[in-house]
Amino acid sequence: MSYENILDIQDPKLKDYECGICLGICQRPVRLSCCLQIYCYDCIKESLDIKSTCCICRRSNTIDDIIDNKIIQESIDMIPIKCNNYKDKCKYTGTMKEVVNHMLTCEFRIISCDLCLHSYIANNMNKHQTTTCINRKMECKYCKIFIQRNLIDKHLELDCLKISFECKNDCKFKGFREDIKLHDLVCPNKIVEEPTSKKNKLVKYTDVDLINSQVKQNPNCVWKYNNYHGGINSIGTIIKYSHTKYWVYVKWENNYTNTYSIGDMNNYDLIYN
Numbered sequence: 001m002s003y004e005n006i007l008d009i010q011d012p013k014l015k016d017y018e019c020g021i022c023l024g025i026c027q028r029p030v031r032l033s034c035c036l037q038i039y040c041y042d043c044i045k046e047s048l049d050i051k052s053t054c055c056i057c058r059r060s061n062t063i064d065d066i067i068d069n070k071i072i073q074e075s076i077d078m079i080p081i082k083c084n085n086y087k088d089k090c091k092y093t094g095t096m097k098e099v100v101n102h103m104l105t106c107e108f109r110i111i112s113c114d115l116c117l118h119s120y121i122a123n124n125m126n127k128h129q130t131t132t133c134i135n136r137k138m139e140c141k142y143c144k145i146f147i148q149r150n151l152i153d154k155h156l157e158l159d160c161l162k163i164s165f166e167c168k169n170d171c172k173f174k175g176f177r178e179d180i181k182l183h184d185l186v187c188p189n190k191i192v193e194e195p196t197s198k199k200n201k202l203v204k205y206t207d208v209d210l211i212n213s214q215v216k217q218n219p220n221c222v223w224k225y226n227n228y229h230g231g232i233n234s235i236g237t238i239i240k241y242s243h244t245k246y247w248v249y250v251k252w253e254n255n256y257t258n259t260y261s262i263g264d265m266n267n268y269d270l271i272y273n
Contacts, residue, residue, distance in 0.1 A: 017076050019043050020055055025079070029072040034059040038069055085109060088121060115148075198272040203238075205246045205263040213238045214273040215250060221269050230254045235273050 019026045021043040028041040037056045039047075045063060047055060054061050081099055083092040085108035092102050103109060107123040115135040120128050129136050137146040140155060143162040147155045156163065165180045167173040169189035173180075184190065203215055217223065217232045229236060229252040236250040239257070246264035251257045260269040 011079075013075075014079075017072060017079075021047060025076060026072065029069045029076065030066050031069050032059075032061050033065045033067060034061060038072055041066065041068075083108070200271050202268040203248075203262050203270040203272060204268065207262075210238050210248060210262075211240065215270040216273050218269055218271050221267070223269070229256050229258070236270075238270075 014025065017025050017029070017038070019029075019040045020037045021039055024040070026038055026040050029038045030041045030044060031038050032044070032054050034054050035057045037054070039055075044055075044066060048061060048063055048066075052060055052062055077096045079096055080093060081096055083090040083099055083102060083106055085103075085106050088108040090106055090108040092099070092106065094102065107121075109122050110119050111122050111125060112119050113125065113128060113133055115129060116133050118133075134150055136149050138149050138152050139146050140152065140160055140162075142156075143160050145155075145160075161177050164174055164176060167180065167183060167187055167189070169184075169187050169191075171187055171189040173183050173187070175183060202218065203210070203213070215236050215238060216234070217229070219232060229250075234252050234254070236252040238248050239251050240249050242248055242259045244259070244264075246262055247259045248262055248270075249257060250260055250270065261267045262270060
């Protein structure tokens with residue numbers, strides 16, 4: 001314990017509680033079996049780890065020779081001291097035991113903001129969390145839901161259900177986000193794009209919805225059994241995927257069925273009809 005915290009720094013009894021190593025008031029006072037000098041437990045343990053002798057009488061000692069000094073501890077516990085946060089204007093004083101308990105709730109203690117994890121004095125935390133914290137909660141002015149400040153823009157853009165929108169098709173309809181979604185399905189001004197034609201394009205393994213697709217022979221490929229399927233103009237239907245990756249089964253108009261590559265070794269046997 002630092003002397004700075006002690007109220008009566010001139011008290012002559014304080015010398016009786018000094019650690020023989022750090023010269024501060026002992027933290028967990030102990031002594032060695034060889035003499036009466038007291039030490040902080042951590043101080044003497046560290047000293048004995050380096051050299052197994054008493055710092056005062058130089059007799060041989062080990063960690064097993066450390067003895068707790070409960071009488072000195074009780075006396076130290078009754079020393080009148082200031083709160084550790086006195087430099088931050090805390091006026092609390094009491095015995096060491098009382099100050100230890102006080103520190104748990106001292107309004108000048110340093111605590112971590114549970115929103116941004118930065119540290120602040122406890123009596124400033126409420127102000128921080130309501131006015132300056134980057135992760136503080138803010139009320140959406142439209143739906144009145146409280147959202148983290150750094151997520152409010154995303155909420156307004158994607159999630160808020162109480163923002164009014166105009167129809168993007170210039171039909172003058174206005175409504176909330178869900179209303180606009182439903183309206184868009186029946187809007188009379190909506191331009192319906194024609195599906196892109198797959199005709200004469202290569203059939204590829206990465207295409208979706210291949211089953212039941214109408215296909216023809218790729219004219220740029222030479223098949224070993226060229227006419228079994230009915231010829232280059234014959235139309236077939238993909239009926240299932242093969243167990244071998246990049247291959248499918250095709251059933252042709254003449255009921256002939258075989259497997260064909262749709263990307264194996266970069267070979268494409270089929271085109272869309």
